[in-house]
């Protein structure tokens with residue numbers, strides 16, 4: 001892993017276009033790159049000058065050592081804003097144990113009070129900051145990515161990320177602390193749908209269900225081929241809808257699901273995937 005300490009020029013990235021636009025004012029990424037190495041990660045779709053080859057994704061991380069300092073500098077932007085933390089890295093990847101950048105950024109956000117803050121991670125390390133997150137309870141929600149119920153599938157697609165059991169413990173711990181949580185099933189990976197619902201339903205108030213997009217930058221096209229039956233567009237959409245219905249069953253909904261995008265993509269292995277996202281709010 002190539003780890004580089006850098007000094008960023010800004011830390012709050014305005015969200016004018018893309019899926020966060022309209023929902024969030026800024027994204028906040030204390031790191032660039034991600035050691036969790038998810039093979040489907042969409043971030044390499046938007047390459048930087050220093051890291052332009054998607055095949056290198058997961059091999060490098062840049063540590064924005066001045067991130068907390070930049071929040072102080074940009075504090076006028078924080079108050080009353082909506083911040084997604086993080087959109088292009090995992091803020092609680094294991095380098096956080098060394099740098100504690102996300103922790104220090106949280107301390108700054110507590111001081112300057114955004115109106116809405118979403119923390120998004122696959123990592124149980126976030127629980128080490130529970131005391132800080134609790135101080136933001138009135139504005140914070142935490143999204144935990146859990147993309148399958150099958151640990152062997154998880155190891156293949158997300159080789160560097162924490163185990164599913166760890167993530168479930170995380171959902172449980174946050175709920176027990178009174179923090180609003182949602183599960184992000186994005187992208188939905190091959191799974192046993194019945195068992196997946198049983199795993200998640202006790203712990204989630206909201207769920208985001210996303211698709212396997214951008215096959216052209218996927219680092220494990222062999223996995224897409226091997227699981228082609230599961231990703232077959234009409235079947236894939238059926239499973240997504242079924243999961244949605246089952247997880248929501250018996251709960252009141254302030255709003256239903258909204259189809260965000262629906263377009264066909266073709267990858268090198270000639271696998272088609274329907275781009276479909278189901279956004280479930282206030283389940």
Ligand code: SF4
Pocket residue numbers: 034035036037038040041042043087088089090122161
């Ligand atoms: S944890 Fe998120 S940012 Fe990191 S590789 Fe996986 S999808 Fe990409």
